[in-house]
Amino acid sequence: MSDTPKSTPTKPKRFSTVEQWDMETDVAIMGFGGAGSCAAIEASDAGADVIIFEVTAASGGSTALSSAEVYMGGNGGTAVQKACGYDDSTEDMFNFLMAAMGELADEDKIRMYCENSVEHFDWLVSMGAKYKNSEYKERAIMAVTDDCLLFTGNEKSYPFREIAKPCPRGHNLEVEGDNGGPMLMGILTEQVGKRPIRVEYNARALTLIADDDGAIQGIVVRIDNEERNVRARKGVILCAGGFVMNQEMLKKYVPQVSIGNIPIGNPGDTGAGILMGQGAGGAVIHMNEAFITLPFYPPGSLTFGIFVNAQAQRFINEDIYHARMAHHILKQSGQGIYLILNHDDYEHPPFLGAEVAGTGETIEELAEDVGLDADMLRHTIEFYNQHAANGEDPLFHKHEAWLKPIEPPYAALDCTPGSGVFYPYFTFGGLDTLPTGEVLTMEREVIPGLYAAGRTACGVPRTSAGYGSGMSVGDATFFGRVAGKAAAARNG
């Protein structure tokens, strides 16, 4: 069997052909990242024997590469939310997430997530995660200080602020800089180590083992170049990430990410778990949805600028989350996306990678430099300025906190896809699962003994239009736990 990523389902080995079991356990878990570690801990705590199979030499997965922010709230608020003076209601969180995911929303998953999010916070703390009772008030992707709470999505921007009372729900670990991922995975790995959980590193899961009724009985893994048959009496949980590193799957399902240039994920995000689940009869859903973003903040000051398209028109309120911006950028006609601002508002955006497309003391100079129609650009800026001076944005309802006239000297950053500016991306599609993690067939029938969590499943976050930071690690850890408990409780 080749290790080259493919895009076709991986057929399970037939149970009846298994001649011997090389290992036996109650619950076998593929992948030792955020979802896998949480699944293992909960399954073990429920009394199940657990083995984790990790393809690399260490735990971590894509969670370790992330900021490990976790999106949590509701039920009156987490301890941090309360300490910071926020009284977050479950309904506000639910209504926000439902609106954010729009027609793609999985109401059952969102409901469970919102109702149990404070409990999840407490559990993370009980594991050893430290969160400071403080708020980070900058407009940011994550807190670069050790402060905890911050707005990480579109809660305060139109139209969401009119749908649900805005509340910050991004929880950042008490650590300086972008070091939350290694810290969280360190904590979870230590917790795994404290339990009677066996971990096999450098162990590549190859295929599931299914009986004639389609129930999953185990998994085949390759360790030391030998295939081992692993009996999983209660179930197999696929926590092997998404498919952002699988070119063939990207081309087949999400060709639009070809405008992106930075895949977010670890080299193991080859879709192997999704394909194994699919081969066992699992349905895949929303495979055409991807997170694509333009990380134009921090610094927040750039949000005082306006984004214009090739026609020098604004097209969305600029105070939105950065992935929602990219979502709308992809809808524009013509070639050319520019962030225009007053030169004094310019600070270096560390994650953007944009070139300066032009500068000017006058709008005409700027337009000529950038290659935009000067009359269009003049009207766009003047119209914006005139209303911004009154704290209004009649076209797109940008929040007044970010409204002020754009004065000369002007600068324009080139945010055109393909210009070299950063458009990171990862995948949202995956196995169709119940909130319990049970993998569903196309008939939405449960495949006995098969579970998935994290980006191997299609979870709460499903569209760039409504994504917020912390939803991925939140979804992976939360539903990893749920799947671990569900598998352990199964009478296999």
Place this chain on the structure above:
Amino acid sequence: MSDTPKSTPTKPKRFSTVEQWDMETDVAIMGFGGAGSCAAIEASDAGADVIIFEVTAASGGSTALSSAEVYMGGNGGTAVQKACGYDDSTEDMFNFLMAAMGELADEDKIRMYCENSVEHFDWLVSMGAKYKNSEYKERAIMAVTDDCLLFTGNEKSYPFREIAKPCPRGHNLEVEGDNGGPMLMGILTEQVGKRPIRVEYNARALTLIADDDGAIQGIVVRIDNEERNVRARKGVILCAGGFVMNQEMLKKYVPQVSIGNIPIGNPGDTGAGILMGQGAGGAVIHMNEAFITLPFYPPGSLTFGIFVNAQAQRFINEDIYHARMAHHILKQSGQGIYLILNHDDYEHPPFLGAEVAGTGETIEELAEDVGLDADMLRHTIEFYNQHAANGEDPLFHKHEAWLKPIEPPYAALDCTPGSGVFYPYFTFGGLDTLPTGEVLTMEREVIPGLYAAGRTACGVPRTSAGYGSGMSVGDATFFGRVAGKAAAARNG
């Protein structure tokens, strides 16, 4: 088995459980529309025994409900193209269709279609289709006269006109009014009748019959409330239309069509053929793509107007095909899409159903009537007018033939989705097939004995962004023929 449309694959009956064959044939065809009739004729002409199973009491399918325009050209031109003075090259047709379908294009199908399109024209003529050697020069969805040739897509509009030399390729039968569909299906039905092809009406196909290797051996149909096992020695061809009448499938795969209000298709377009193919192991592709359109012409005079969004901004060249317009309308932020024009250019658009949103002697009056920002609207119109007077559209490159300043008195038509204006729709997604019609698994392996054509397969037309009238009936009849020949040639 219930007749209520479902969205889950229909599992095939096991060959080994068939106790008796109620009918036997070489080729069994599900559906007697454009694809099915052409498949039957070619299979029969190749010497195969053929039975068509049609769920209704008559032939027709969705082809009979259409104008039956067929998109054809290349190879120096069809007889009509030549007579009208067009020298159409295969490469121009190929390059146009490749650009029109963009990243979704099936190069092999488009290549085969373009290379054999003139032959297909000659075959249709040999069947009895009559095409007049004349061109219909109005901007239209179909010719309402008995003239034949017309531009039916985006060939003349930016950017396509710069990619391939524009040529009209829509072929309209020699019949007055919108009566091409019944005429074409009459002709094809008559040709079926001349051949030793058995037709079973009121015959609902229920499931395929597959052997243990997955090869298709027949089909189960219900006739007179009895299930009949039909042996198909060479193959089964699924020509049962798309899934525009299946609410559950629409919701699952193309939620965006919820803005549409007129499904285009016949009541049998329930996806039954797709689900049977899927149950037999066939892969479905591009299920999230749909044709959605805003039929704002004829009359062509409305193309002198401009479309603006809720921000009173233009967003695309208005000389494009009507489905491309809807494709871009769906990308706009906010609620509100208006077609603004000089009152004298207004003629009743028979297929649009739009209310007048406002009128005015001045832009300010119009803006107030419609509820748009007057300053934005003034700039949009004045900018457009200033350049239109010079025959230019620097923003969107509308063709100069449609450029002239919009003078008062003004009128605005409400084209906002949901306002009551017509947004017809149908589905593009379907079974993954080779150009031969052979249905492919997710591994892209051929399922022996299974073919699909028409909207049961995912064919040449795949996105509203590049669709043109005549591509559906063109694809259905062309690839129906190919599938009929391929099935007849198979050693079953």
